[in-house]
Amino acid sequence: MSRILHCQVLGPFNSGTTLMQMYVGNLFQNIEPDCFPYWKHSLPPALYSYPRISADEPVQSQPQGFPGVLFVCMVRSPYFWVGSSCRHPYDLSFHTRTKDLGTRLRSPVVLNGRQRFKNIMQVWNQYYHQYEAFLEPDNEVVYIRLEDLVRTPESVIKNLDLFLERKPRIELKHVIDKVTAVPTKPQNAYGEVWEEKNRMAYLSRSISHSDLAYISHQADQQLMQKYAYPLVWPSPEIC
Numbered sequence: 001m002s003r004i005l006h007c008q009v010l011g012p013f014n015s016g017t018t019l020m021q022m023y024v025g026n027l028f029q030n031i032e033p034d035c036f037p038y039w040k041h042s043l044p045p046a047l048y049s050y051p052r053i054s055a056d057e058p059v060q061s062q063p064q065g066f067p068g069v070l071f072v073c074m075v076r077s078p079y080f081w082v083g084s085s086c087r088h089p090y091d092l093s094f095h096t097r098t099k100d101l102g103t104r105l106r107s108p109v110v111l112n113g114r115q116r117f118k119n120i121m122q123v124w125n126q127y128y129h130q131y132e133a134f135l136e137p138d139n140e141v142v143y144i145r146l147e148d149l150v151r152t153p154e155s156v157i158k159n160l161d162l163f164l165e166r167k168p169r170i171e172l173k174h175v176i177d178k179v180t181a182v183p184t185k186p187q188n189a190y191g192e193v194w195e196e197k198n199r200m201a202y203l204s205r206s207i208s209h210s211d212l213a214y215i216s217h218q219a220d221q222q223l224m225q226k227y228a229y230p231l232v233w234p235s236p237e238i239c
Helices: 017-027 078-087 101-106 120-134 146-151 153-160 172-179 191-197 200-206 209-218 221-226
Strands: 006-010 069-075 092-094 109-111 115-117 140-145
Touching: 006 017, 017 069, 017 146, 017 153, 017 172, 069 120, 069 146, 078 101, 078 120, 078 200, 078 209, 092 120, 101 120, 101 209, 109 120, 115 120, 120 209, 120 221, 140 146, 140 153, 146 153, 153 172, 200 209
Parallel strands: 006 069, 069 140
Antiparallel strands: 092 109, 109 115
C-alpha cells in the first residue's frame, strides 16, 4: 500500500498543470484533496485556499511539511513559458498596456495582485526556487517537464508508479489516447501544432535575437541545469 495519500499538482500558469491533473485523476487512486486544500498556482510559502475566495489572505507553508502528499511540480522551458504567459497572463498583471512580447518581457509584473517582480522571468525563477526552499526539505517532490509529459507520457506515468497506486482495470494507452485527443483549454495548441511551436527552431522565427538573449540572461542557470534546459545564446542580429 502506498504511503502517499494525495497527489498534488503544482506549477505556474501555462506549465501543464491541467494536463497533468487529467492524467493523475484518470490513472491513480491517491486523491484526497483535503490533504492539501490550496490553490495549485500558489507560490510557496504563501498558499491560497481552494476554492479560492478573492478576499482571502494566503497562509504560510507548514514548517513540518505535508505528510502523505506527493507534490508533482510542473516545469516548462522558460523560452516557451514566457511567450505563453505574455499572451495568456491569467493572474499576471504587466505594468504596460501593450501586448508586444519584447516590452512585456522587460516590464515589471505583479502576480495575484500582490507579489511584485522585476520582470516575468523572475516569476519563473521564483516559482522553482520557492519549491526548492519550502517544499523539498520536508515533502515528497517530483518535477515533471511539460515537454516530457507531452512527448513521452507513458514513460512519465510509469515513473509516477514508483509513488502512486494505479486505479484497477485502467488501461494506460486508452487514457493517453483520450487525454491527448483534445487540448486541455480552447486556446491551447496540441499534437503536431504544439510540437512545432515548442521546438527550439521555432524560437528563431518567433522571437527576436535580443529577446532570446534577454531571457537567457534572466534565467537562473542553476535551475536551467537542474531541469536540463539548454541556454540559448543567439548571434547578434545584423541590421
